[in-house]
Amino acid sequence: MKPAPGFILFLDEADSTQTMARQLAEQGAGPGTTVVARVQTAGRGRRGRSWISPEGSIATSIVLRPGCAAADAPRITLGAAAGLLDAFDRIGVPALVKWPNDVVIPCAEGPHGRLGPYRKVAGVLVEVVRMTDVLECALLGVGVNLRPPAQGWPEELRTVAGTLSDHGFTRSMEWVFPLVRNAVLQGVERSLTSFGEVLTVLRARSATLGRAVEVDDDGKVIRGFARGLRADGALVVENEDGATHEVRAGDVWIAPPNVSSDP
Ligand code: BTN
Numbered sequence: 001m002k003p004a005p006g007f008i009l010f011l012d013e014a015d016s017t018q019t020m021a022r023q024l025a026e027q028g029a030g031p032g033t034t035v036v037a038r039v040q041t042a043g044r045g046r047r048g049r050s051w052i053s054p055e056g057s058i059a060t061s062i063v064l065r066p067g068c069a070a071a072d073a074p075r076i077t078l079g080a081a082a083g084l085l086d087a088f089d090r091i092g093v094p095a096l097v098k099w100p101n102d103v104v105i106p107c108a109e110g111p112h113g114r115l116g117p118y119r120k121v122a123g124v125l126v127e128v129v130r131m132t133d134v135l136e137c138a139l140l141g142v143g144v145n146l147r148p149p150a151q152g153w154p155e156e157l158r159t160v161a162g163t164l165s166d167h168g169f170t171r172s173m174e175w176v177f178p179l180v181r182n183a184v185l186q187g188v189e190r191s192l193t194s195f196g197e198v199l200t201v202l203r204a205r206s207a208t209l210g211r212a213v214e215v216d217d218d219g220k221v222i223r224g225f226a227r228g229l230r231a232d233g234a235l236v237v238e239n240e241d242g243a244t245h246e247v248r249a250g251d252v253w254i255a256p257p258n259v260s261s262d263p
Helices: 017-026 074-090 173-193 195-204
Strands: 008-014 034-040 058-064 096-098 102-106 118-131 134-144 212-217 220-229 235-239 244-247 251-254
Touching (some): 008 017, 017 058, 017 118, 034 173, 074 118, 074 134, 074 195, 096 118, 212 235
Parallel strands (some): 008 034
Antiparallel strands (some): 058 134, 096 102, 102 118, 212 251, 220 235, 235 244
């Protein structure tokens, strides 16, 4: 069966919604086709990490057929992250983006982990299905933590994971999912047509800029200060010697609040 554009498949359980969405995309599913699961047993994060979605959180994957230049693919992650800010604004949860794909909320109380004074409430994972010099098909994966797992977060996530319930949000996944889906799709659209507007939002609502950071760029570690976002969305990091690096991928970790955020 070839799902119609905008078709939404609700599942009680999936290994990863990305895997299910990939199968639909390969069968020719139209843009906007969405898989959402109440529970994921093998959720995937960026850079080969696993993703734990507590039951009742949002785990969704949306088929995109952007038709943009392959070089513009990073705009999808950035646009979706900006879209999540819109969605969270509407439900009264003021959030920021930790470049490039994490949506975080401030958390003054320690102990602080690798996100410094922030906790991650949502993440974006874009996987390519078909790309030549044009990005023909990709999967937009979005995980949003609504509340903590019943058994608590695993040890390694305790200082980095947060949930919308930390901000008093108590509505169900079913209630908030349409808002999140629309917001990320609008964010991606805006990013592909008016990237400058998305950059303005990301510069104004950044958990990264002006902070002491450590970047792991495929094994190359850069320590310094996040100085800005380039017009193509790359992060500019100035190291202790004053040299600047343009970071296009990789992990960015934020120093705890006791480390000077700008010299
Ligand atoms: C990250 O922050 O590393 C990205 C997390 C993306 C998680 C979502 S949950 C829905 C979709 N299915 C997956 O297996 N991963 C993405």
